[in-house]
Amino acid sequence: MNAINQSGWKPEMVGEGRHDVKTYTGNKALMLEEPLIFEIGNNSTTGVDLAVSPKVISRLGNLERHRDIALPGLSEPEAVRHYTRLSRQNYAIDLGFFPLGSCTMKHNPRLNEKVARMAGFADVHPMQPIETVQGALAVINELAVWLIELTGMHGVAMTPKAGAHGELCGILCIKAALEARGDKRSVILVPESAHGTNPATAAFAGFSVENIPATSEGRVDLAALKSRLGPDVAGVMITNPNTCGLFERDMKAISDAVHAAGGYVYCDGANFNAIVGRVRPGDLGIDAMHINLHKTFSTPHGGGGPGSGPVVLSEALSPFGPLPFTERHADGHFSLVEEETAGERHPHSFGRMTAFHGQMGMFTRALSYIMSHGADGLRQVAEDAVLNANYILRSLEDVLDAPFAHSGPCMHEALFSDDGMAEGFSTLDIAKGLIDEGYHPMTVYFPLVVHGAMLVEPTETESKATLDQFIGALRSVAERAKAGDPLLKSAPHHAPRRRLDETQAARKPILVWREPEQAVAAE
Amino acid sequence: MRYLPLTQTDRQAMLGFIGAKSIDDLFVDVPAEAQLDGPIHGLPNHASEMAVERHFSNLARQNMSASHHPFFLGCGAYKHHVPASVDHIIQRGEFLTAYTPYQPEIAQGTLQMLFEFQTQVARLFGCDVANASMYDGSTACWEAIGMAGRITKRTKAVLSSGLHPHYVSVAKTMAKYTGDTLDTAFPELSAETDSARLLAAIDGETSCVVVQYPDILGRIEDLSAIAAKAHEHSALLIAVVTEPVALGAIKAPGEMGADIVVGEGQSIGVGLQFGGPYVGLFACKEKFVRQMPGRLCGETVDAEGKRGFVLTLSTREQHIRREKATSNICTNSGLCALAFSVHMTLLGEKGLRGLASLNHALAVRAADRLTQIPGVELINDSFFNEFTLRLPKEARPVVRALADRKILGGVSLGRLYPGVNALENGLVVAVTEVATAEDIEAFAAALQEILA
Numbered sequence: 001m002n003a004i005n006q007s008g009w010k011p012e013m014v015g016e017g018r019h020d021v022k023t024y025t026g027n028k029a030l031m032l033e034e035p036l037i038f039e040i041g042n043n044s045t046t047g048v049d050l051a052v053s054p055k056v057i058s059r060l061g062n063l064e065r066h067r068d069i070a071l072p073g074l075s076e077p078e079a080v081r082h083y084t085r086l087s088r089q090n091y092a093i094d095l096g097f098f099p100l101g102s103c104t105m106k107h108n109p110r111l112n113e114k115v116a117r118m119a120g121f122a123d124v125h126p127m128q129p130i131e132t133v134q135g136a137l138a139v140i141n142e143l144a145v146w147l148i149e150l151t152g153m154h155g156v157a158m159t160p161k162a163g164a165h166g167e168l169c170g171i172l173c174i175k176a177a178l179e180a181r182g183d184k185r186s187v188i189l190v191p192e193s194a195h196g197t198n199p200a201t202a203a204f205a206g207f208s209v210e211n212i213p214a215t216s217e218g219r220v221d222l223a224a225l226k227s228r229l230g231p232d233v234a235g236v237m238i239t240n241p242n243t244c245g246l247f248e249r250d251m252k253a254i255s256d257a258v259h260a261a262g263g264y265v266y267c268d269g270a271n272f273n274a275i276v277g278r279v280r281p282g283d284l285g286i287d288a289m290h291i292n293l294h295k296t297f298s299t300p301h302g303g304g305g306p307g308s309g310p311v312v313l314s315e316a317l318s319p320f321g322p323l324p325f326t327e328r329h330a331d332g333h334f335s336l337v338e339e340e341t342a343g344e345r346h347p348h349s350f351g352r353m354t355a356f357h358g359q360m361g362m363f364t365r366a367l368s369y370i371m372s373h374g375a376d377g378l379r380q381v382a383e384d385a386v387l388n389a390n391y392i393l394r395s396l397e398d399v400l401d402a403p404f405a406h407s408g409p410c411m412h413e414a415l416f417s418d419d420g421m422a423e424g425f426s427t428l429d430i431a432k433g434l435i436d437e438g439y440h441p442m443t444v445y446f447p448l449v450v451h452g453a454m455l456v457e458p459t460e461t462e463s464k465a466t467l468d469q470f471i472g473a474l475r476s477v478a479e480r481a482k483a484g485d486p487l488l489k490s491a492p493h494h495a496p497r498r499r500l501d502e503t504q505a506a507r508k509p510i511l512v513w514r515e516p517e518q519a520v521a522a523e
Numbered sequence: 524m525r526y527l528p529l530t531q532t533d534r535q536a537m538l539g540f541i542g543a544k545s546i547d548d549l550f551v552d553v554p555a556e557a558q559l560d561g562p563i564h565g566l567p568n569h570a571s572e573m574a575v576e577r578h579f580s581n582l583a584r585q586n587m588s589a590s591h592h593p594f595f596l597g598c599g600a601y602k603h604h605v606p607a608s609v610d611h612i613i614q615r616g617e618f619l620t621a622y623t624p625y626q627p628e629i630a631q632g633t634l635q636m637l638f639e640f641q642t643q644v645a646r647l648f649g650c651d652v653a654n655a656s657m658y659d660g661s662t663a664c665w666e667a668i669g670m671a672g673r674i675t676k677r678t679k680a681v682l683s684s685g686l687h688p689h690y691v692s693v694a695k696t697m698a699k700y701t702g703d704t705l706d707t708a709f710p711e712l713s714a715e716t717d718s719a720r721l722l723a724a725i726d727g728e729t730s731c732v733v734v735q736y737p738d739i740l741g742r743i744e745d746l747s748a749i750a751a752k753a754h755e756h757s758a759l760l761i762a763v764v765t766e767p768v769a770l771g772a773i774k775a776p777g778e779m780g781a782d783i784v785v786g787e788g789q790s791i792g793v794g795l796q797f798g799g800p801y802v803g804l805f806a807c808k809e810k811f812v813r814q815m816p817g818r819l820c821g822e823t824v825d826a827e828g829k830r831g832f833v834l835t836l837s838t839r840e841q842h843i844r845r846e847k848a849t850s851n852i853c854t855n856s857g858l859c860a861l862a863f864s865v866h867m868t869l870l871g872e873k874g875l876r877g878l879a880s881l882n883h884a885l886a887v888r889a890a891d892r893l894t895q896i897p898g899v900e901l902i903n904d905s906f907f908n909e910f911t912l913r914l915p916k917e918a919r920p921v922v923r924a925l926a927d928r929k930i931l932g933g934v935s936l937g938r939l940y941p942g943v944n945a946l947e948n949g950l951v952v953a954v955t956e957v958a959t960a961e962d963i964e965a966f967a968a969a970l971q972e973i974l975a
Contacts, residue, residue: 037639037868046877047869048606050956053880056887061743061905063773070646073871080608083636083865087617090632094616100625108620109526111572117610120583125596126798127934128587129926135585136797149566161658161799162854164841175700200841200851205700209846247552278550283557302613302858303633304623304818306658306800322696339692340941351696355599355661355689355787356798368579374569375562377524383546384529390549391537409541409549435629440622446842463528464537490826495628498826502627505823505835509812511652512642513822 031496034085038513041072047079089496090303091440097462097470099392101413101443101455102195102243104273104295109372112298112365121364126356130335136360137334141326143367147291147312150378151272152282155318157311158325159358163270166290166309167201167237169322169353173288173313174235174264175205176320176350185234185263191220193244193447195268198237207234214449218244218404218415222253229261239268240284241275241411243447244404245389245455255285264288264317272296273459274386274412277379287314293359297366308362319348324357384460385412388467392456395471399478403450412459418452422484427452432491432499433477439470524569587931589795593962595889597909597953598739598934599660599687599765600798601790603878604957609792609865613858623818623854627833628825633857634832637820640864647770647867648762648784649777650806655818655834656855657803660787661693664733664763666805666816666850667783668694671731671759672703673814673849680731681724684708684717685738687765688939694733703730709940712913712949714904716744722752729758731783736762736776737769739939740902740951741909750780759783766790767804768955769907771879783807792866793859802859813839816850878956882908886954889963893952896971902949909953911936915974918950924973930966 026033058064074082091098098105116122124136144156157173160166171188178185188202191212199209210228213221220238236258240248248254255265267281267289273296275281281289293299293308301307313321323346324338337345339352373381386409393414397405401419404410418427431441431454443455458467480488492498529537534546543549550558562568570578589602596602613619617632624630624637637655644653657663668680680698682691682705691707698705706724708717721732732753737743750760762776764786776784788802789795805817812819813836821835841848870878886908894901898915914921918935925932936949954963 034635036635038642041868041871043872046871046874047608048874048878050874050877050881053877053884054888056884058883059887059890059903059905060773060883060907061745063743063745063905065770065772065774067778069770069775069872069875071643071867071870071872071875073874074868076606076608076869079865079868080612082868083612083618083861084615086632086635087612087615088632089629089635090617090621091626091629092617093620098622100622103622105620105622107526111575113614113619115576115579115583118579118583119588119590120586121579122794122796123588123590123602124586124797125589125594125602125795125931126600127596127598127938128931129923131923132587132926132931133797135582138582138585139579146566149563161662162852164851164854165658165662168851172696172700196840196842196844196848197851199846200844200848203846203848204851206702247550249552249554252554252557275553277562278559279553279557280559280563300619300858301622303618303621303630303636303861304655304857305854306802306856306859307854308800323692338941340938351699352689352692353662353696354659354693354799355687356659359799360797361800364579368575371567371570371575371578372526372572373524375564375566377527377569379559379562380524380527383549384527384534386549387529387534387537387541387546390541390543394541408552409543431626432628435626440629441626460527460529464533466528492628496631497628497829497831500627500825500831500833501823502833502835505821505833506838509819509835510822511638511812511819511835512645513638 032085034082036513037072037074037082041074043068043072045073045075047074047076096438097466098440099442099456099458100440101457102270104457104459106298106459107461108298108300109369112368115368116361116364121360134334137326139367140357140363141328141334143363146370147310150276151289151312152280153312154315155313155321157313157321159322159353160290160309160311161354161359162305162307163290163292163309164197164201165353166311167197168204169311170266170288170290171201171205172350173317173320174266177264177317178234180348185232187233189225189228189233189236191238193242193449194237194239195270198268202237217407218246219248220254222250225254226257229257233261233263235264235266237266237268239271241271245410245413245415246404246407247411251284259285270295271412274382276382277375278382287317293362293366298369299362299365306359306362308359320350322351322353323349381460388458388460388462389414391467392458392471396474399475413455413457415450416454417450421481425481425484427454429488429491430454430477430481433480433488434474435492436494437473437477439473589931592929592931593965594931594957595933595952595954595966596931598939598951599787600795601766601953601955602795602957603768603790603955605792605794605866606869609862612865613862618858618861624834627831631831634820636861636864638822638832640860641820643864643867644804645806647767647775648806649775650784651809652812653806654815655820656860657805657817658856659799659801659803660765660785661690663785663803663805664690665694665697667761667785668731668733670783670814670816671761674811675730675758677728677730678703679728680733681706681721681729683721683734683738684710685740685742686733686735686763687739690763709943710740712902712946714902716742718744718749721749725752725756725758727756729756731759731761733761733763736764737766737907737909740911741906742903743773743905743907746776746779746781761785768879768882771875772883772907788863792862800856800859802856802863814849817852818855881956885958886910889954892963892967893970896967896974898974908955909951912950912952914948914950917947921973925969928969930969932966932970
């Protein structure tokens with residue numbers, strides 16, 4: 001029964017779609033334009049009510065701020081609407097499939113948000129007396145134990161703030177271990193397919209970086225690696241599973257060779273989601289590996305952080321890990337090893353990487369995720385992630401070039417190239433076409449070892465129906481790219497913005513908002 | 524498993540399509556000896572939402588939370604009231620579950636917010652430009668020292684004794700590996716800062732001077748003379764702000780000649796969270812922008828000429844420059860930057876100034892009250908919302924005794940500077956808008972009793 005027709009009114013259906021209709025506001029129904037806060041707020045509006053300050057004689061050292069800061073305020077309703085409107089111009093996992101390779105965009109359980117906001121964790125100061133934060137230290141310690149068990153390693157440094165910070169932690173452990181034995185090795189070997197952070201980290205720590213070639217199968221060339229090892233090589237940084245989505249079969253042999261030559265093995269753990277619960281990196285001879293809690297353990301990416309990158313360490317490297325860390329005593333009491341007690345408890349530490357104890361808010365979320373899954377669920381996570389990726393690989397290898405499809409099953413991500421597109425069409429066009437189809441594109445142009453790389457990581461939190469629809473959409477877009485559809489070249493057509501001019505942005509950077517007259521003056 | 528949508532039927536159908544007999548066929552590249560035969564032994568299996576929540580509730584109860592007790596801790600992390608709408612906004616899935624805005628056409632929400640954030644930070648610090656945030660204040664401080672080294676091509680940094688000791692530790696750790704030399708000292712329990720030491724140390728080899736404002740003991744000083752001396756020797760002044768609310772009351776470091784201003788943004792919007800995640804603030808003069816670390820958001824136009832925003836100047840960054848990047852940093856602290864920006868927008872000029880004025884007034888009152896206690900002495904001539912007391916005995920056990928009385932009464936310098944006997948009677952007390960008159964009175968009464 002239709003309530004509208006009951007009233008006797010019949011809608012008139014217009015036959016043709018009219019996409020070019022201009023509106024007075026520039027809005028298109030639910031697609032709402034939103035100005036900057038500097039254009040809608042002002043210095044005298046505020047969205048907070050404050051108590052009146054008691055009158056006191058100022059003790060600000062005669063440094064009172066007189067000039068306007070020029071911070072516009074909004075009342076609460078205006079502010080909520082501003083940010084809500086902005087939020088709707090973002091794609092997100094909550095909205096749809098987000099197969100960004102190497103980034104592990106899985107569902108973020110809301111239980112984790114709830115526990116992280118408990119006052120006992122969210123509203124605790126990092127310098128409170130140890131006796132008043134036993135529950136917080138217990139969370140850090142419990143998560144540490146899980147990470148050690150899941151990776152089969154000896155210890156873990158919890159403080160690194162993100163994956164790249166974790167890499168730095170691991171590399172500094174290697175550096176400290178070498179220094180402790182008076183060894184001046186200066187070279188770190190990194191495969192061509194590595195994340196950019198790997199060479200950047202090694203270079204920061206004062207190492208020179210040399211590339212290791214890959215085989216035609218997309219794996220580290222073991223023979224080439226072995227021939228480069230020697231007394232100047234401090235270690236290797238290897239991503240496993242690698243960025244081509246393949247497991248490094250020779251990982252144990254690589255580790256053994258590096259160890260035999262006196263070096264250490266760093267593993268980039270960005271892709272741990274593929275093997276969690278099925279393989280322990282410690283069994284492969286790894287000395288250090290960072291774990292992106294925001295990937296494998298579902299802490300939200302938040303539009304680009306905050307991340308968290310604890311580093312698991314082998315017995316050889318554990319003595320050099322950073323301060324501070326938690327210690328559990330036989331009576332169940334926790335203490336912190338900081339600079340004060342380090343001399344006695346942890347004398348070889350390379351030092352402190354950050355103020356305070358690391359990303360506590362991410363620890364609570366990750367531990368909640370881990371406990372929810374348990375040992376059995378985590379193993380299922382890896383299996384479903386790998387199954388989903390292989391399903392995508394095999395469903396699309398007839399329409400997209402899959403350079404390593406012959407190398408066997410992929411792990412948690414499927415890699416394609418832009419080989420076979422029409423003249424002038426590339427990966428970028430496919431990505432933008434997927435935006436119109438309602439997806440976030442896959443990772444593009446990474447890894448660098450494949451031309452026009454497209455790295456698709458579905459994760460385990462997607463249903464078969466979602467995968468089937470995505471496969472259909474990507475097939476359709478790939479076929480348009482092969483046929484040279486000009487409308488694909490100008491995609492996206494339906495997003496809040498068309499393609500943006502990045503060249504102009506970089507040539508004449510505008511990084512802050514200025515009043516129009518100031519902006520002219522600055523020209 | 525409530526988070527896994529595949530059914531057993533789906534799995535069988537998909538394996539069949541792939542041509543695999545079982546899931547093990549997809550792990551053939553893992554050598555048999557490295558394969559686990561089932562769920563890791565000795566670890567618990569999956570748990571219900573209720574069971575997990577209960578576990579966390581039990582642990583949370585073992586902590587003394589700042590909102591439930593008189594609370595006076597600072598030293599780089601401050602308790603402020605965060606409006607309810609801030610947490611609502613950052614929990615919107617479109618912000619919470621988005622990635623780094625690499626596809627700008629469908630990430631304008633995050634990008635516009637970052638552009639607004641950058642502008643707010645630049646204005647607050649009195650600088651031309653700011654980046655899209657760093658991990659936290661301590662790592663931002665080190666990155667600024669590294670940046671000054673790149674600009675001046677010198678390696679000697681002079682650090683004020685008033686710089687947070689954890690920030691000094693982080694810089695020392697990093698400097699060991701980069702070959703920078705750091706000139707450091709412990710603070711003294713006096714109203715005088717060590718600006719004379721800094722002025723004397725600046726020479727033609729100095730890359731930068733690093734001064735915290737207000738400093739670790741809460742003291743505020745004019746940075747102009749240090750800036751002038753640094754510039755005379757072509758060195759840079761880096762100012763470090765761990766309590767940005769202060770800048771609602773006192774001059775911005777940029778106004779006094781600072782070249783780079785970094786800070787910890789935690790106190791606006793983010794909350795205490797036992798030390799993280801926080802948000803590093805990073806601003807500088809426009810001429811140094813190409814040497815900045817971290818992400819930058821810039822304005823541009825789309826193919827139809829509409830204003831839009833993108834990540835820009837990425838040729839500084841690791842994913843393009845690899846081993847030649849300005850930093851290995853890959854993420855920023857996006858969601859915390861959002862929290863900072865929403866809170867700052869709710870405050871606005873008027874709210875920030877009102878909040879700063881309230882903080883200062885309450886701190887003055889608390890300082891006056893606490894120094895009525897026999898033997899308790901205020902060392903500061905100047906302060907914003909944090910000051911240092913000299914107690915007649917070692918402060919650390921006093922802080923523990925206060926905690927036994929359910930009062931979180933400041934940070935002892937013994938905790939921050941273990942083994943430095945000259946500082947062990949120092950207690951750093953922060954007083955923000957959350958402290959009531961009753962809280963201050965309860966603190967004073969307990970302190971008097973403990974010292975008696």
